[in-house]
Amino acid sequence: MSKYIIDGGHSLSGTITVDCAKNAYLPILAGTILCDGEVILKRPPRFTDVMNMCLILEKLGMKVTQENDALIINGSKANPRFVPVDIAKLLRSSIFTLGAMLGRFKQARVAYPGGCDIGLRPIDLHLKGLRDMGVIITESHGIINCDATKLHGGMVHLDFASVGATENLILTAVLGKEKTTILNCAREPEIVDLCNFLNKMGARIFGAGTGRIEIEPVKKLYGTEYTPIGDRIIAGTYLIAGAITHGEIEVCGCNTMFFSSLIDKLRYSGCVLKVKSDKIYLKSPKTLKSVGFVETQVYPGFPTDLQAQILTLQTVSEGSCVVQENIFESRFKFVPELIKMGAKVRARDCTAYIEGVDSLSGAEVYAKDLRGGASLVLAGLTAKGYTTVHDIYHIERGYSDLDLCLNSLGAKIRRED
Ligand code: UD1
Numbered sequence: 001m002s003k004y005i006i007d008g009g010h011s012l013s014g015t016i017t018v019d020c021a022k023n024a025y026l027p028i029l030a031g032t033i034l035c036d037g038e039v040i041l042k043r044p045p046r047f048t049d050v051m052n053m054c055l056i057l058e059k060l061g062m063k064v065t066q067e068n069d070a071l072i073i074n075g076s077k078a079n080p081r082f083v084p085v086d087i088a089k090l091l092r093s094s095i096f097t098l099g100a101m102l103g104r105f106k107q108a109r110v111a112y113p114g115g116c117d118i119g120l121r122p123i124d125l126h127l128k129g130l131r132d133m134g135v136i137i138t139e140s141h142g143i144i145n146c147d148a149t150k151l152h153g154g155m156v157h158l159d160f161a162s163v164g165a166t167e168n169l170i171l172t173a174v175l176g177k178e179k180t181t182i183l184n185c186a187r188e189p190e191i192v193d194l195c196n197f198l199n200k201m202g203a204r205i206f207g208a209g210t211g212r213i214e215i216e217p218v219k220k221l222y223g224t225e226y227t228p229i230g231d232r233i234i235a236g237t238y239l240i241a242g243a244i245t246h247g248e249i250e251v252c253g254c255n256t257m258f259f260s261s262l263i264d265k266l267r268y269s270g271c272v273l274k275v276k277s278d279k280i281y282l283k284s285p286k287t288l289k290s291v292g293f294v295e296t297q298v299y300p301g302f303p304t305d306l307q308a309q310i311l312t313l314q315t316v317s318e319g320s321c322v323v324q325e326n327i328f329e330s331r332f333k334f335v336p337e338l339i340k341m342g343a344k345v346r347a348r349d350c351t352a353y354i355e356g357v358d359s360l361s362g363a364e365v366y367a368k369d370l371r372g373g374a375s376l377v378l379a380g381l382t383a384k385g386y387t388t389v390h391d392i393y394h395i396e397r398g399y400s401d402l403d404l405c406l407n408s409l410g411a412k413i414r415r416e417d
């Protein structure tokens with residue numbers, strides 16, 4: 001198993017540009033299934049989740065090639081093959097093939113998806129929405145069989161503004177027969193990006209980024225070229241890396257409005273920030289101040305995917321802080337690892353209480369999931385001595401060359417296989 005060995009205590013400085021967003025790239029890759037022509041997706045990030053999604057597309061008969069800095073995806077020979085459990089379990093986003101196959105072929109058969117182990121991750125909202133649209137669904141032995149030959153439009157209300165359910169319903173409805181309106185849908189920037197991509201292929205989707213999305217069906221989508229948005233979670237992770245090492249960095253390539261909730265917290269910590277539309281400069285103070293309280297919420301609230309990173313920053317900030325995780329039920333698995341490094345954190349159910357300490361000390365720690373794993377790297381950057389982060393395959397699902405990127409800013413990280 002690969003690991004990072006981090007020599008802590010080096011201040012970061014310099015400029016870094018983020019990759020395209022994982023959570024935009026994955027549903028967009030699934031969206032290419034809807035097109036029987038050629039789609040060119042620029043700047044593919046080298047995340048294992050993206051590579052695995054390409055594998056899934058190939059299993060469905062799509063041709064995926066990489067040329068220069070683009071993926072060329074040809075869907076002319078795609079067919080609605082079964083997505084078995086050994087593939088579906090590779091990533092949560094395998095579930096997007098359900099909506100996309102239903103959209104194009106009006107039938108789909110997929111196994112339940114995998115993904116980070118951060119609590120129960122049901123897909124009941126996806127399935128209820130599909131049923132509301134006339135899809136007939138039967139489930140047996142963990143396999144979901146869907147028939148959308150009687151797909152109709154109408155109004156679909158989501159009990160919770162689920163990102164994945166919103167995206168799956170959009171993918172299903174784009175090539176339908178009647179107008180579909182999704183109410184209480186998620187408003188995340190990655191959903192807007194998916195809709196922009198689909199609209200560029202000829203779809204007619206209105207209202208993305210609001211709580212009400214309307215989809216007017218079209219008969220066909222056409223090939224296009226598209227560059228997905230920059231990754232706000234990676235941008236946020238780098239900013240916190242700059243803050244936790246008392247550094248001075250500039251992060252480019254992501255719309256800064258997408259992480260305004262983090263910017264607000266970093267200012268409260270005592271960091272100086274200069275914010276432009278797609279780049280941000282941060283200078284961290286000698287002593288960081290605790291932000292007091294953070295709770296995760298749906299966009300534009302504080303993102304659950306930055307919860308582990310902001311909590312880690314609190315472990316070395318002056319004062320005490322409460323972090324409340326409201327989106328996933330089991331997202332503190334990294335906390336016992338932080339405690340091994342000297343952090344003072346007490347996590348119970350979905351609430352963590354943090355008392356800032358002067359410094360962390362290097363230790364052997366284990367990544368348990370993607371963002372929690374990245375937060376252990378952040379802890380290692382500030383800790384005294386050496387930190388070994390094991391099981392970095394979790395981190396590589398959503399960060400490419402995190403070690404080299406941080407080293408380009410002055411970190412001292414060695415990757416060992
Ligand atoms: C997406 C992101 C993930 C992010 C999350 C919340 C992708 C590939 N992943 O995940 O990085 O952390 O949004 O911003 O975009 N839920 C149900 N039933 C459902 C669907 C969801 O109960 O059918 C619950 C989940 O268990 C969770 C909450 O709703 O508690 C949020 O889930 P959702 O918004 O669907 O997140 P994902 O799409 O899985």
